[in-house]
Amino acid sequence: MGKKIVSGLVAGLLGAGLYAAYQKLDENKKNQLKRNLREKTDEVRDRAVDYAFYANDAVSDFKDVIKDELNNAKGTVKDASSQFTEKATTSKSQRGADDLNESAPQQDDIVVDAREAFKSTDSTDSVNQSTTSPDSSTNADPSGTTSNDDPSLDPTTPDHDHSQDK
Template sequence: MDTKKGLLLGGVLGGAAAYLAFRTLDAEKEAEVRKHVLETAEDAKDRAVDYAFYAADALADAREMVNDKVTDYRDSLADTSDKVSDKLNDLKDDLNQLQGYLNTLPVAKQPLTDEEKSDETDDITVDMDDAFAPQNSDDEKGSDRADHQK
C-alpha cells in the first residue's frame, strides 16, 4: 500500500473509532470531552496566532537590520567615492601644476652626436633661447654704445 493511502486509511479508521467511542459516552462525559477539545483547539489557535506574530516581528526586525546595513554600506560607498574623487581632483591639480612648471623650465641644449652632425644641413636656424638671452654684461654694453656712437 502506498504511504499516502495508508495515512488516509488510518485517519479515516481512527476518526471513525474516536466518533464511536465518543457516542458511547454518557451526556456528562460527552460535554466534558467537548469542552476539553474546544479548550485545546482554542489554545492551539492562540499559540498559532502568537507564533504568527513572533514570525512577523522577527521578519520585521530582520528587514530593518538589512535596511540599516544597506544604508550603512551605501553611506560608506558614498564617502569612499567622495574621497576617491577628491584624491583624483588633487592629483589632477598636481599634474596641471607640474605641467605648468615643466613648460616654464628652459630646455637644456644637448650637443649633437656625430651622426646628427653629418645629417646637419647648411640651413640657418635661430634658437629662440639664444636669440633673446642676454649676452653682454653692463661693461660690454657701455663699450658697445661707444662703438655705435663713433
C-alpha cells in the same frame, strides 16, 4: 498504491471505533470531552497567533537592520566617492602644475660650445667649458667666471679631471 488503501482502511476503522466509543459515553463525559477539545484548539490557535506576531516582529526587525546597513553602505560609498574626487582633483591640479613646469624653459641646461669642446689643450690644462642657458647665451668671460650666480657652474672650478679622459 496498496499502502494507501491499507492506511485508508485503518483510518476509517479507527474513526468508526472512536465514534462508537463517543456514542457510548454519558452526557457529562461528552460535554467534558467537548470542553477539553475546545480548550486545546483555543491553545493551538493562540500559539499560532503568537508565532505569527513573532514572525512579523522578526521580519520587521530584519527590514530595519537591512535599512540601517544600506544607509551605512550609502554613507561609506559617499565618503569614499568624495575622497576619490578630492584626490582626483588634487592630482589633476598637481599634474597641471607639473605640465606647466615642464613646458617652461629649463634654466639649468648645460650647453657645450663645439669650438671649445674641440679646441686643442695641453695635457696639463683642464678643458674650459662654458655654460649657457637656452634663453641667454652667456659664455665665460676672460677672467674665467660666468655671469651665472651658481658657483657649481663656474668652468674654472675643477669638478672633474679631464686630463685622464684623453
